[in-house]
Amino acid sequence: MRAFEAMNPAAVTVTLLLTACITIFCLEPVLLGISLACAIAYYLMRNGCRHAAFHIGALGMPLLFALLNPLWNQHGETVLFIINQRAITQEALFYGGVTGLRLAAVFYWFRNFSDLMTSEKLFYLFRGFSPKLALIFTMAVRNLSLFRAQAKKIQTAQRALGLYREGHLIDDLRGGMRVFSILLTWALENGITAANSMSARGYGSGKRSSFTYFRWHNGDIVLLLMSLILAAFVIDAAFRGILTWQFYPQRIPPAVTLPYLAALAAYTALAMLPVIYEGKEVLTWHCLRRSI
């Protein structure tokens, strides 16, 4: 068992996407709460207590949506109070809060996903789908740092020529445009040279193979199967209407039965997978250090 991020990217993607998709599809407050809690737990495990602004923004969502929804939405039968001849209902307030909860949970899952997926892993995933697109993608990523470095060089050279005054707004703007123009010329020409040398080495003349770090181990297949089975169980329950809430005109939660609890348990297990893998890694590390 390896850390979650060391697993095969395809298995990781399937697990996270299934978790996030169920969150998107299923408007079930308890399930959304579980999803949000697991996503936050995993996020905190990886990042510690940094990025306070993101936490405040994401966790403010349910509150914001709960306050906004009644302004547009007048369904529901429990009127709390009336503003400007508009009824603010308890049901609309609740529904807004639930959609906000969904958005917050999805935010966290996507944030975790983009933290985990380095561009190299994304390349691995794209590769099977489209070699051409993967190539354009990696070259663009490489160009980013290349162009930044080149822009710095051009700027230094322009400064050395003594063309601009420092801290002068118009000169700064003109200088910026000039650097961009030079960079554009250089980038286009550099690109053509790269393309020429690629075709000189036979790019596009036959089938290509490519190197990758990632392989399928038994552990990856276990992870993939686990997440598929758990997600199938939850999705099946959702389609049978076990997890369906009625929001308007009256709030009616689904009956708390064994299948309902089982579906929630399955979802909890699915959403906990990243935390479990990560936690096991932390525990091993802790034990190893203790034994020194």
Place this chain on the structure above:
Amino acid sequence: MIRSEKVRRVLRIALPFVIMPALVLLLPRAMQAKYYAPVTFLMTGFALLLFLAGFERRELGTRRMILVSVMTALSVLGRMLPVIKPITALTVLSAMYLGPEAGFLTGALSAVLSNFIMGQGPWTPFQMLAWGLIGLFAGLLAKPLRRSKLLLYLYGILSGIGYSMVMDIWTTVWTYGEFSLRQYAAAVISSMPYPVVYAVSNLIFLMLLAKPFGEKLARIGKKYGL
């Protein structure tokens, strides 16, 4: 852009004629609750897939591919500028000179790549599609756009407003879980400064870049005999 010919052919026929209509018809039945947001998300994803599957067939050419990656990197760097962003202008320009496929790819890839920096989210497919389509249409209209400056500026302004309105659809669907004209109007009004900012920044960058970009590409074309 899918490797095996068979899978591609199946996808090309199955996606628009079978999978997408089936989802639209079946999902509302399966889930009594609100289903707009997920369906919109899935549809956008499928539409993207469809475009990409279509492009693999066309021969893009090594040089054009590399130029697309260059333009993508430039527009991603440009997205880090404060307030005004050249991403649409650069997409339109590369579409005009490199063709509709290149335009679509530049727009869509710039969206994904810059979202690694700006924040990836469920809106990414929507942005990809919106920017990709701006590029695609600019590529299809390449001839008149190259001939008339006025038309190019008009396209820049319209695509800025159009982009904002397309993203407002996303906002509406995600915020309210359903789509109605009244809620859409509310979303459009609440996003008010943005369409203007987009339109103005597109206009500024097209004015600044259209001529030098055309000249530079013409020069490269002459120098390397494209």
